[in-house]
Amino acid sequence: MKSTLKLLVITEPKLKPNVVKSVEEGFEGEATSTQLRMKDASARQIFEVGLEIRRLTRDYGALYSVDDRLDVALATNVDGVQLEPEYMPIDIAKEIALNMLIGASICSLREAVESEKLGGHFLGTGSVNPSPTKPNVPVIGLEGLRLIVKSVEIPVIAIGNTTESKVLEVMETGVVGVAVISAVMGAPSVRKATAKLGRLVDKAYATRRAL
Protein backbone atom coordinates (compact mmCIF):
# COMPACT_ATOMS: atom_id res chain seq x y z
CA MET A 1 0.00 0.00 0.00
CA LYS A 2 2.74 2.47 0.97
CA SER A 3 4.15 2.93 -2.53
CA THR A 4 0.69 3.69 -3.92
CA LEU A 5 0.22 6.42 -1.31
CA LYS A 6 3.24 8.44 -2.48
CA LEU A 7 1.31 10.91 -4.55
CA LEU A 8 -2.43 11.10 -4.10
CA VAL A 9 -4.35 13.40 -6.44
CA ILE A 10 -7.68 14.53 -5.03
CA THR A 11 -10.38 15.74 -7.40
CA GLU A 12 -11.82 19.25 -7.23
CA PRO A 13 -14.76 19.85 -9.59
CA LYS A 14 -14.70 23.59 -8.81
CA LEU A 15 -11.21 23.85 -10.33
CA LYS A 16 -11.45 21.08 -12.93
CA PRO A 17 -15.10 20.34 -13.73
CA ASN A 18 -14.17 17.40 -15.97
CA VAL A 19 -13.22 15.19 -13.03
CA VAL A 20 -12.38 12.06 -15.01
CA LYS A 21 -10.11 13.97 -17.39
CA SER A 22 -8.34 15.66 -14.47
CA VAL A 23 -7.66 12.28 -12.87
CA GLU A 24 -6.38 10.82 -16.11
CA GLU A 25 -4.00 13.76 -16.49
CA GLY A 26 -2.82 13.11 -12.94
CA PHE A 27 -2.02 9.52 -13.87
CA GLU A 28 -0.22 10.66 -17.02
CA GLY A 29 1.89 12.73 -14.60
CA GLU A 30 2.45 9.52 -12.58
CA ALA A 31 0.17 10.10 -9.62
CA THR A 32 0.12 6.80 -7.71
CA SER A 33 -3.37 7.21 -6.34
CA THR A 34 -6.52 9.25 -6.69
CA GLN A 35 -9.30 10.17 -4.34
CA LEU A 36 -12.73 11.03 -5.69
CA ARG A 37 -14.07 14.02 -3.83
CA MET A 38 -17.20 15.77 -5.11
CA LYS A 39 -18.59 17.54 -2.07
CA ASP A 40 -21.68 19.09 -3.67
CA ALA A 41 -22.64 16.28 -6.03
CA SER A 42 -25.45 13.76 -5.64
CA ALA A 43 -24.63 10.14 -4.86
CA ARG A 44 -25.68 9.29 -8.42
CA GLN A 45 -23.21 11.74 -9.92
CA ILE A 46 -20.32 10.57 -7.72
CA PHE A 47 -21.22 6.96 -8.54
CA GLU A 48 -21.15 7.57 -12.29
CA VAL A 49 -17.82 9.39 -12.18
CA GLY A 50 -16.52 6.72 -9.79
CA LEU A 51 -17.21 3.93 -12.28
CA GLU A 52 -15.04 5.70 -14.85
CA ILE A 53 -12.29 6.36 -12.34
CA ARG A 54 -12.35 2.70 -11.30
CA ARG A 55 -11.61 1.79 -14.94
CA LEU A 56 -8.83 4.37 -15.19
CA THR A 57 -7.15 3.28 -11.97
CA ARG A 58 -7.11 -0.31 -13.19
CA ASP A 59 -5.49 0.82 -16.44
CA TYR A 60 -2.83 2.80 -14.59
CA GLY A 61 -2.34 0.39 -11.67
CA ALA A 62 -3.23 3.18 -9.28
CA LEU A 63 -5.07 3.11 -6.00
CA TYR A 64 -8.66 4.39 -6.11
CA SER A 65 -10.34 5.83 -3.04
CA VAL A 66 -13.48 7.84 -2.38
CA ASP A 67 -13.89 10.67 0.06
CA ASP A 68 -16.45 10.20 2.79
CA ARG A 69 -19.12 8.09 1.06
CA LEU A 70 -18.97 4.46 2.01
CA ASP A 71 -22.08 3.79 -0.09
CA VAL A 72 -20.48 5.07 -3.30
CA ALA A 73 -17.24 3.38 -2.26
CA LEU A 74 -19.01 0.01 -2.06
CA ALA A 75 -20.90 0.55 -5.30
CA THR A 76 -17.81 1.44 -7.32
CA ASN A 77 -15.54 -1.20 -5.81
CA VAL A 78 -12.89 1.14 -4.44
CA ASP A 79 -9.57 0.12 -2.95
CA GLY A 80 -10.08 2.55 -0.12
CA VAL A 81 -12.23 5.20 1.44
CA GLN A 82 -11.18 8.22 3.46
CA LEU A 83 -13.47 9.27 6.29
CA GLU A 84 -13.86 12.62 8.01
CA PRO A 85 -14.30 12.70 11.81
CA GLU A 86 -18.00 13.62 11.33
CA TYR A 87 -18.52 10.44 9.30
CA MET A 88 -19.48 7.17 10.99
CA PRO A 89 -16.91 5.70 13.40
CA ILE A 90 -14.05 3.80 11.74
CA ASP A 91 -14.76 0.52 13.55
CA ILE A 92 -18.35 0.59 12.26
CA ALA A 93 -17.19 1.47 8.75
CA LYS A 94 -14.83 -1.51 8.82
CA GLU A 95 -17.70 -3.88 9.58
CA ILE A 96 -19.46 -2.76 6.42
CA ALA A 97 -16.46 -2.23 4.20
CA LEU A 98 -14.82 -5.61 4.35
CA ASN A 99 -11.40 -5.68 2.68
CA MET A 100 -11.46 -1.95 2.03
CA LEU A 101 -8.60 0.31 3.10
CA ILE A 102 -9.97 2.84 5.56
CA GLY A 103 -8.20 6.17 5.78
CA ALA A 104 -9.00 8.74 8.42
CA SER A 105 -8.89 12.47 7.78
CA ILE A 106 -7.47 13.88 10.97
CA CYS A 107 -6.06 17.16 12.20
CA SER A 108 -4.68 16.41 15.67
CA LEU A 109 -2.51 13.92 17.49
CA ARG A 110 -5.49 12.80 19.55
CA GLU A 111 -7.51 11.99 16.43
CA ALA A 112 -4.50 10.24 14.88
CA VAL A 113 -4.02 7.89 17.84
CA GLU A 114 -7.77 7.29 18.15
CA SER A 115 -8.11 6.48 14.43
CA GLU A 116 -5.26 3.99 14.57
CA LYS A 117 -6.82 2.37 17.64
CA LEU A 118 -10.17 1.98 15.86
CA GLY A 119 -8.43 0.15 13.03
CA GLY A 120 -7.79 2.82 10.41
CA HIS A 121 -5.28 1.73 7.76
CA PHE A 122 -3.81 5.13 6.95
CA LEU A 123 -4.11 8.76 7.97
CA GLY A 124 -4.72 11.81 5.84
CA THR A 125 -3.23 14.44 8.10
CA GLY A 126 -3.55 18.16 7.79
CA SER A 127 -3.71 20.85 7.15
CA VAL A 128 0.06 21.09 6.98
CA ASN A 129 -0.24 24.61 5.56
CA PRO A 130 -3.23 26.93 5.39
CA SER A 131 -5.43 25.39 2.71
CA PRO A 132 -7.40 27.32 0.09
CA THR A 133 -9.82 24.40 -0.49
CA LYS A 134 -10.42 23.65 3.22
CA PRO A 135 -10.23 27.07 4.95
CA ASN A 136 -11.77 25.89 8.23
CA VAL A 137 -9.37 23.03 8.91
CA PRO A 138 -6.82 23.68 11.70
CA VAL A 139 -3.22 24.09 10.57
CA ILE A 140 -0.88 21.59 12.26
CA GLY A 141 2.38 22.64 10.59
CA LEU A 142 5.50 20.54 9.99
CA GLU A 143 6.16 19.95 13.69
CA GLY A 144 2.60 18.73 14.28
CA LEU A 145 2.94 16.40 11.32
CA ARG A 146 6.30 15.05 12.51
CA LEU A 147 4.84 14.32 15.93
CA ILE A 148 1.94 12.38 14.43
CA VAL A 149 4.25 10.36 12.16
CA LYS A 150 6.29 9.38 15.23
CA SER A 151 3.21 8.50 17.29
CA VAL A 152 1.47 6.00 15.01
CA GLU A 153 2.47 2.84 13.15
CA ILE A 154 0.15 3.29 10.17
CA PRO A 155 1.19 5.32 7.10
CA VAL A 156 0.58 9.05 7.23
CA ILE A 157 -0.15 11.17 4.18
CA ALA A 158 0.25 14.95 4.39
CA ILE A 159 -2.66 17.05 3.16
CA GLY A 160 -3.01 20.79 2.86
CA ASN A 161 -1.63 23.10 0.22
CA THR A 162 1.57 21.18 -0.43
CA THR A 163 2.99 23.22 -3.30
CA GLU A 164 6.13 22.40 -5.24
CA SER A 165 8.32 24.54 -2.98
CA LYS A 166 7.09 22.72 0.12
CA VAL A 167 7.19 19.04 -0.92
CA LEU A 168 10.70 18.31 0.31
CA GLU A 169 10.22 19.77 3.78
CA VAL A 170 6.88 17.98 4.11
CA MET A 171 8.41 14.64 3.05
CA GLU A 172 11.21 15.16 5.61
CA THR A 173 8.67 14.71 8.41
CA GLY A 174 8.56 11.01 7.51
CA VAL A 175 5.17 10.90 5.83
CA VAL A 176 4.63 8.17 3.27
CA GLY A 177 3.39 10.66 0.70
CA VAL A 178 1.47 13.80 -0.07
CA ALA A 179 -2.12 14.36 -1.11
CA VAL A 180 -2.71 17.36 -3.32
CA ILE A 181 -5.71 19.27 -4.56
CA SER A 182 -4.97 22.90 -5.51
CA ALA A 183 -1.32 22.29 -6.41
CA VAL A 184 -2.41 20.18 -9.37
CA MET A 185 -6.11 20.97 -9.94
CA GLY A 186 -5.35 24.70 -9.87
CA ALA A 187 -2.50 24.34 -12.37
CA PRO A 188 -2.92 24.96 -16.12
CA SER A 189 -1.70 21.39 -16.77
CA VAL A 190 -2.61 18.77 -14.17
CA ARG A 191 -0.21 16.37 -15.87
CA LYS A 192 2.81 18.67 -15.69
CA ALA A 193 2.09 19.81 -12.12
CA THR A 194 1.67 16.21 -10.96
CA ALA A 195 4.85 15.11 -12.73
CA LYS A 196 6.88 17.87 -11.03
CA LEU A 197 5.53 16.96 -7.60
CA GLY A 198 6.16 13.28 -8.28
CA ARG A 199 9.82 13.92 -9.11
CA LEU A 200 10.19 15.80 -5.82
CA VAL A 201 8.58 12.99 -3.83
CA ASP A 202 10.92 10.51 -5.51
CA LYS A 203 13.87 12.77 -4.71
CA ALA A 204 12.78 12.82 -1.06
CA TYR A 205 12.64 9.00 -1.03
CA ALA A 206 16.13 8.82 -2.61
CA THR A 207 17.46 11.14 0.11
CA ARG A 208 15.85 8.96 2.82
CA ARG A 209 17.51 5.82 1.45
CA ALA A 210 20.88 7.62 1.29
CA LEU A 211 20.73 8.60 4.95
Added chain:
Amino acid sequence: MKSTLKLLVITEPKLKPNVVKSVEEGFEGEATSTQLRMKDASARQIFEVGLEIRRLTRDYGALYSVDDRLDVALATNVDGVQLEPEYMPIDIAKEIALNMLIGASICSLREAVESEKLGGHFLGTGSVNPSPTKPNVPVIGLEGLRLIVKSVEIPVIAIGNTTESKVLEVMETGVVGVAVISAVMGAPSVRKATAKLGRLVDKAYATRRAL
Protein backbone atom coordinates in the same frame (compact mmCIF):
# COMPACT_ATOMS: atom_id res chain seq x y z
CA MET B 1 -44.30 -6.21 4.62
CA LYS B 2 -47.64 -4.67 3.53
CA SER B 3 -49.11 -4.40 7.02
CA THR B 4 -46.03 -2.62 8.32
CA LEU B 5 -46.31 -0.05 5.55
CA LYS B 6 -49.79 1.12 6.60
CA LEU B 7 -48.65 4.17 8.51
CA LEU B 8 -45.12 5.38 8.01
CA VAL B 9 -43.94 8.25 10.18
CA ILE B 10 -41.05 10.19 8.68
CA THR B 11 -38.81 12.25 10.95
CA GLU B 12 -38.41 16.01 10.55
CA PRO B 13 -35.77 17.57 12.84
CA LYS B 14 -36.89 21.06 11.81
CA LEU B 15 -40.31 20.44 13.36
CA LYS B 16 -39.33 18.01 16.13
CA PRO B 17 -35.62 18.35 16.96
CA ASN B 18 -35.71 15.43 19.38
CA VAL B 19 -35.99 12.88 16.60
CA VAL B 20 -35.93 9.75 18.76
CA LYS B 21 -38.66 11.09 21.03
CA SER B 22 -40.81 12.04 18.03
CA VAL B 23 -40.51 8.52 16.65
CA GLU B 24 -41.36 6.95 19.98
CA GLU B 25 -44.47 9.12 20.19
CA GLY B 26 -45.39 7.96 16.71
CA PHE B 27 -45.17 4.34 17.86
CA GLU B 28 -47.25 5.13 20.94
CA GLY B 29 -49.81 6.37 18.42
CA GLU B 30 -49.43 3.02 16.60
CA ALA B 31 -47.38 4.02 13.61
CA THR B 32 -46.39 0.76 11.89
CA SER B 33 -43.13 2.05 10.48
CA THR B 34 -40.69 4.91 10.67
CA GLN B 35 -38.26 6.42 8.26
CA LEU B 36 -35.23 8.27 9.52
CA ARG B 37 -34.75 11.41 7.47
CA MET B 38 -32.26 14.06 8.62
CA LYS B 39 -31.40 15.95 5.46
CA ASP B 40 -28.88 18.39 6.91
CA ALA B 41 -27.18 16.12 9.43
CA SER B 42 -23.77 14.47 9.18
CA ALA B 43 -23.54 10.72 8.63
CA ARG B 44 -22.32 10.43 12.23
CA GLN B 45 -25.41 12.19 13.59
CA ILE B 46 -27.81 10.10 11.50
CA PHE B 47 -25.95 6.95 12.52
CA GLU B 48 -26.23 7.75 16.25
CA VAL B 49 -29.93 8.54 16.06
CA GLY B 50 -30.41 5.48 13.84
CA LEU B 51 -29.00 3.15 16.49
CA GLU B 52 -31.58 4.40 18.97
CA ILE B 53 -34.38 4.10 16.45
CA ARG B 54 -33.29 0.56 15.63
CA ARG B 55 -33.79 -0.31 19.32
CA LEU B 56 -37.18 1.40 19.43
CA THR B 57 -38.46 -0.31 16.30
CA ARG B 58 -37.52 -3.70 17.74
CA ASP B 59 -39.42 -2.86 20.93
CA TYR B 60 -42.51 -1.83 18.97
CA GLY B 61 -42.26 -4.46 16.23
CA ALA B 62 -42.18 -1.68 13.66
CA LEU B 63 -40.35 -1.42 10.38
CA TYR B 64 -37.27 0.81 10.37
CA SER B 65 -36.03 2.47 7.22
CA VAL B 66 -33.57 5.23 6.41
CA ASP B 67 -33.95 7.90 3.79
CA ASP B 68 -31.36 8.00 1.06
CA ARG B 69 -28.22 6.85 2.91
CA LEU B 70 -27.31 3.27 2.20
CA ASP B 71 -24.16 3.64 4.30
CA VAL B 72 -26.08 4.61 7.44
CA ALA B 73 -28.71 2.01 6.54
CA LEU B 74 -26.07 -0.73 6.54
CA ALA B 75 -24.42 0.52 9.72
CA THR B 76 -27.66 0.62 11.70
CA ASN B 77 -29.08 -2.63 10.37
CA VAL B 78 -32.27 -1.23 8.89
CA ASP B 79 -35.18 -3.22 7.50
CA GLY B 80 -35.33 -0.93 4.50
CA VAL B 81 -34.00 2.12 2.76
CA GLN B 82 -35.84 4.58 0.57
CA LEU B 83 -33.92 6.05 -2.33
CA GLU B 84 -34.46 9.27 -4.27
CA PRO B 85 -34.03 9.24 -8.07
CA GLU B 86 -30.74 11.16 -7.69
CA TYR B 87 -29.36 8.40 -5.46
CA MET B 88 -27.50 5.44 -6.95
CA PRO B 89 -29.53 3.16 -9.24
CA ILE B 90 -31.77 0.64 -7.44
CA ASP B 91 -30.16 -2.41 -9.04
CA ILE B 92 -26.74 -1.25 -7.79
CA ALA B 93 -28.12 -0.52 -4.33
CA LYS B 94 -29.56 -4.05 -4.20
CA GLU B 95 -26.13 -5.56 -4.82
CA ILE B 96 -24.78 -3.79 -1.75
CA ALA B 97 -27.84 -3.99 0.46
CA LEU B 98 -28.46 -7.69 0.52
CA ASN B 99 -31.74 -8.62 2.22
CA MET B 100 -32.73 -4.99 2.63
CA LEU B 101 -36.10 -3.70 1.45
CA ILE B 102 -35.48 -1.04 -1.17
CA GLY B 103 -38.11 1.63 -1.59
CA ALA B 104 -38.04 4.16 -4.39
CA SER B 105 -39.18 7.74 -3.98
CA ILE B 106 -40.92 8.49 -7.24
CA CYS B 107 -43.17 11.17 -8.67
CA SER B 108 -44.26 9.87 -12.07
CA LEU B 109 -45.65 6.75 -13.72
CA ARG B 110 -42.46 6.39 -15.73
CA GLU B 111 -40.31 6.37 -12.58
CA ALA B 112 -42.72 3.94 -10.91
CA VAL B 113 -42.49 1.39 -13.70
CA GLU B 114 -38.74 1.83 -14.01
CA SER B 115 -38.20 1.39 -10.26
CA GLU B 116 -40.24 -1.81 -10.22
CA LYS B 117 -38.26 -3.11 -13.19
CA LEU B 118 -34.95 -2.45 -11.40
CA GLY B 119 -36.13 -4.52 -8.45
CA GLY B 120 -37.53 -1.97 -5.99
CA HIS B 121 -39.65 -3.55 -3.27
CA PHE B 122 -42.02 -0.66 -2.65
CA LEU B 123 -42.74 2.84 -3.91
CA GLY B 124 -43.03 6.07 -1.97
CA THR B 125 -45.18 8.03 -4.38
CA GLY B 126 -45.93 11.71 -4.31
CA SER B 127 -46.50 14.35 -3.82
CA VAL B 128 -50.20 13.54 -3.62
CA ASN B 129 -50.92 17.09 -2.43
CA PRO B 130 -48.70 20.17 -2.45
CA SER B 131 -46.17 19.47 0.31
CA PRO B 132 -44.85 22.03 2.79
CA THR B 133 -41.72 19.95 3.51
CA LYS B 134 -40.90 19.18 -0.14
CA PRO B 135 -42.03 22.29 -2.07
CA ASN B 136 -40.20 21.41 -5.29
CA VAL B 137 -41.67 17.94 -5.77
CA PRO B 138 -44.27 17.68 -8.57
CA VAL B 139 -47.88 17.12 -7.44
CA ILE B 140 -49.37 13.96 -8.95
CA GLY B 141 -52.81 14.14 -7.32
CA LEU B 142 -55.23 11.32 -6.57
CA GLU B 143 -55.67 10.34 -10.22
CA GLY B 144 -51.92 10.13 -10.76
CA LEU B 145 -51.61 7.99 -7.66
CA ARG B 146 -54.46 5.67 -8.74
CA LEU B 147 -52.82 5.17 -12.13
CA ILE B 148 -49.49 4.22 -10.54
CA VAL B 149 -51.16 1.77 -8.12
CA LYS B 150 -52.82 0.08 -11.09
CA SER B 151 -49.61 -0.02 -13.13
CA VAL B 152 -47.26 -1.80 -10.71
CA GLU B 153 -47.36 -4.98 -8.64
CA ILE B 154 -45.27 -3.73 -5.72
CA PRO B 155 -46.86 -1.87 -2.77
CA VAL B 156 -47.34 1.86 -3.16
CA ILE B 157 -47.25 4.30 -0.24
CA ALA B 158 -48.68 7.79 -0.67
CA ILE B 159 -46.48 10.68 0.40
CA GLY B 160 -47.22 14.38 0.45
CA ASN B 161 -49.19 16.37 2.95
CA THR B 162 -51.75 13.68 3.75
CA THR B 163 -53.69 15.40 6.50
CA GLU B 164 -56.50 13.85 8.50
CA SER B 165 -59.18 15.16 6.15
CA LYS B 166 -57.47 13.57 3.14
CA VAL B 167 -56.54 10.09 4.42
CA LEU B 168 -59.69 8.31 3.27
CA GLU B 169 -59.62 9.65 -0.28
CA VAL B 170 -55.90 8.84 -0.53
CA MET B 171 -56.45 5.27 0.74
CA GLU B 172 -59.26 4.83 -1.84
CA THR B 173 -56.66 4.95 -4.61
CA GLY B 174 -55.54 1.49 -3.49
CA VAL B 175 -52.28 2.43 -1.82
CA VAL B 176 -51.01 0.12 0.90
CA GLY B 177 -50.54 3.01 3.29
CA VAL B 178 -49.58 6.60 3.86
CA ALA B 179 -46.30 8.23 4.84
CA VAL B 180 -46.60 11.40 6.85
CA ILE B 181 -44.26 14.15 7.95
CA SER B 182 -45.99 17.47 8.66
CA ALA B 183 -49.35 15.92 9.64
CA VAL B 184 -47.72 14.40 12.71
CA MET B 185 -44.42 16.21 13.19
CA GLY B 186 -46.17 19.56 12.89
CA ALA B 187 -48.85 18.59 15.43
CA PRO B 188 -48.63 19.51 19.13
CA SER B 189 -48.84 15.80 20.02
CA VAL B 190 -47.19 13.39 17.58
CA ARG B 191 -48.83 10.51 19.44
CA LYS B 192 -52.39 11.87 19.13
CA ALA B 193 -51.97 12.95 15.50
CA THR B 194 -50.55 9.53 14.57
CA ALA B 195 -53.31 7.70 16.42
CA LYS B 196 -56.02 9.67 14.58
CA LEU B 197 -54.44 8.95 11.19
CA GLY B 198 -54.02 5.29 12.13
CA ARG B 199 -57.72 4.95 12.92
CA LEU B 200 -58.59 6.45 9.52
CA VAL B 201 -56.22 4.08 7.70
CA ASP B 202 -57.79 1.14 9.56
CA LYS B 203 -61.23 2.43 8.62
CA ALA B 204 -60.18 2.57 4.98
CA TYR B 205 -58.97 -1.06 5.19
CA ALA B 206 -62.28 -2.11 6.79
CA THR B 207 -64.18 -0.43 3.94
CA ARG B 208 -62.00 -2.22 1.36
CA ARG B 209 -62.72 -5.59 2.94
CA ALA B 210 -66.47 -4.84 2.98
CA LEU B 211 -66.58 -4.08 -0.75
